[in-house]
Amino acid sequence: MTTAPPATPAEASRPAARGPFAPLRPLVLRLHFYAGLLVAPFLLVAAVTGLLYAGSFQAERLVYDHELTVPAGERELPVSAQVAAAREAHPEGTVTAVRPSPEAGATTRVLLSGVRGVDPGHSLAVFVDPYTGTVRGALEQYGATGALPLRTWIDGLHRDLHLGETGRLYSELAASWLWVIAGGGLVLWFSRRRALRRVRGTSGRRRTLGLHGTVGVWTAAGFLFLSATGLTWSAYAGANIDELRTSLGQATPSVSAAVAGGEHAGHGHAGRGTAGSADGSAEHGVGLDQVLAAARAKGLGDPVEIVPPADTDSAYVVRQIQRSWPEKQDSVAVDPATGQVTDELRFADYPVLAKLTRWGIDLHTGSLFGLVNQIGLALLALALVLLVLWGYRLWWQRGRGSAFGRPIPRGAWADVPPYLLVPALAAVAVLGWFVPLLGIPLAGFLAVDIVLGEIAHRRGRRGYGSVSGVK
Numbered sequence: 001m002t003t004a005p006p007a008t009p010a011e012a013s014r015p016a017a018r019g020p021f022a023p024l025r026p027l028v029l030r031l032h033f034y035a036g037l038l039v040a041p042f043l044l045v046a047a048v049t050g051l052l053y054a055g056s057f058q059a060e061r062l063v064y065d066h067e068l069t070v071p072a073g074e075r076e077l078p079v080s081a082q083v084a085a086a087r088e089a090h091p092e093g094t095v096t097a098v099r100p101s102p103e104a105g106a107t108t109r110v111l112l113s114g115v116r117g118v119d120p121g122h123s124l125a126v127f128v129d130p131y132t133g134t135v136r137g138a139l140e141q142y143g144a145t146g147a148l149p150l151r152t153w154i155d156g157l158h159r160d161l162h163l164g165e166t167g168r169l170y171s172e173l174a175a176s177w178l179w180v181i182a183g184g185g186l187v188l189w190f191s192r193r194r195a196l197r198r199v200r201g202t203s204g205r206r207r208t209l210g211l212h213g214t215v216g217v218w219t220a221a222g223f224l225f226l227s228a229t230g231l232t233w234s235a236y237a238g239a240n241i242d243e244l245r246t247s248l249g250q251a252t253p254s255v256s257a258a259v260a261g262g263e264h265a266g267h268g269h270a271g272r273g274t275a276g277s278a279d280g281s282a283e284h285g286v287g288l289d290q291v292l293a294a295a296r297a298k299g300l301g302d303p304v305e306i307v308p309p310a311d312t313d314s315a316y317v318v319r320q321i322q323r324s325w326p327e328k329q330d331s332v333a334v335d336p337a338t339g340q341v342t343d344e345l346r347f348a349d350y351p352v353l354a355k356l357t358r359w360g361i362d363l364h365t366g367s368l369f370g371l372v373n374q375i376g377l378a379l380l381a382l383a384l385v386l387l388v389l390w391g392y393r394l395w396w397q398r399g400r401g402s403a404f405g406r407p408i409p410r411g412a413w414a415d416v417p418p419y420l421l422v423p424a425l426a427a428v429a430v431l432g433w434f435v436p437l438l439g440i441p442l443a444g445f446l447a448v449d450i451v452l453g454e455i456a457h458r459r460g461r462r463g464y465g466s467v468s469g470v471k
Contacts, residue, residue, distance in 0.1 A: 032184035073131030102303035175230035250353035285336030
């Protein structure tokens with residue numbers, strides 16, 4: 001939330017209010033300063049790319065309007081006929097899913113895998129007019145939300161800067177530290193004298209500090225949320241969260257696509273179909289139209305996705321894919337031989353943590369409340385950009401040491417009583433293990449700071465110091 005201390009050294013050393021946790025304030029101040037200073041570039045990149053992503057939903061509708069929309073007609077063709085039209089235009093690859101037109105004037109998407117020139121982790125989406133069977137075009141699609149090339153590119157920029165798994169470390173580092181910086185900023189702001197929080201009538205560093213603190217306080221809850229939800233699908237902390245949820249019986253369930261009596265009975269295949277029929281179409285047994293009718297009879301309303309059987313022992317899976325409120329995430333499995341529903345899974349039956357994870361991710365990505373959600377994310381991103389810039393300005397306005405911006409006094413931990421310091425260190429150790437990109441950099445900060453402090457001490461210059469080597 002901030003990249004600089006909220007007060008001059010004199011103000012920092014003069015507590016605003018005494019209490020059992022007052023000795024922790026100088027320690028929080030030092031952590032807040034250095035964490036903000038060194039992590040701010042990562043936060044700035046995440047904020048700018050997040051701002052772009054918040055606007056990508058609306059941009060996608062404008063850029064791909066021809067593929068996404070058609071003049072509404074009176075009667076839709078059977079889904080099987082629409083898939084046949086798509087296969088005639090694009091016979092390559094295998095049909096892995098079909099998303100029937102979710103509303104009047106929207107196209108049907110037929111998703112193909114194994115198409116040359118398409119990323120193996122993506123699909124080729126063929127857009128079909130549901131009223132005439134005309135193919136409107138084909139675009140590469142990524143993810144469960146059906147992101148098309150523009151949004152996919154922006155999503156990759158935000159997630160990993162298009163650097164693959166290595167690039168994901170930047171976003172996980174930002175998410176790991178954002179809540180620490182935001183929480184520290186709240187502690188420092190509310191522990192200051194009320195008179196020192198004012199913006200009106202101030203100038204210079206006091207005004208920058210007032211703006212920085214006020215905006216930070218109003219947006220802190222949003223930053224805490226973004227940090228928590230961002231970690232749920234990060235590389236390392238995300239794996240620990242998934243393991244914890246599984247151990248608590250709170251993993252996200254999936255409908256079983258195993259056909260009774262089949263060789264693989266008992267092994268669910270709720271994922272993407274891969275086997276396909278001999279011609280690579282989605283028609284198996286009773287076919288798409290009867291499968292969709294069976295799902296409708298079980299109450300699955302639009303939008304839905306039909307996934308063909310993964311192999312000869314698997315069923316069709318029909319699942320709702322609406323990520324906006326109220327969420328539609330019910331799913332059923334349909335036997336391709338009989339057209340009967342063999343398994344059902346309702347979102348209402350998900351474990352509590354599975355529901356919260358789903359809602360949290362969809363709120364984080366701007367899907368849950370649509371345009372309002374996206375505007376809120378854009379405002380948070382803009383606020384974070386301003387806070388980073390104000391934070392660096394505060395550092396500059398602190399005055400010059402041996403480099404621009406004087407650092408915070410060293411040795412704050414020595415003034416913290418053991419009854420506070422020991423539990424705090426234990427909590428930090430646990431968090432550092434669970435969130436590695438918080439724990440590892442923090443250990444590095446402490447190690448470097450201790451070494452520099454020892455050097456300064458031996459030179460008789462104890463007092464100021466920093467991980468950048470300034471005194």
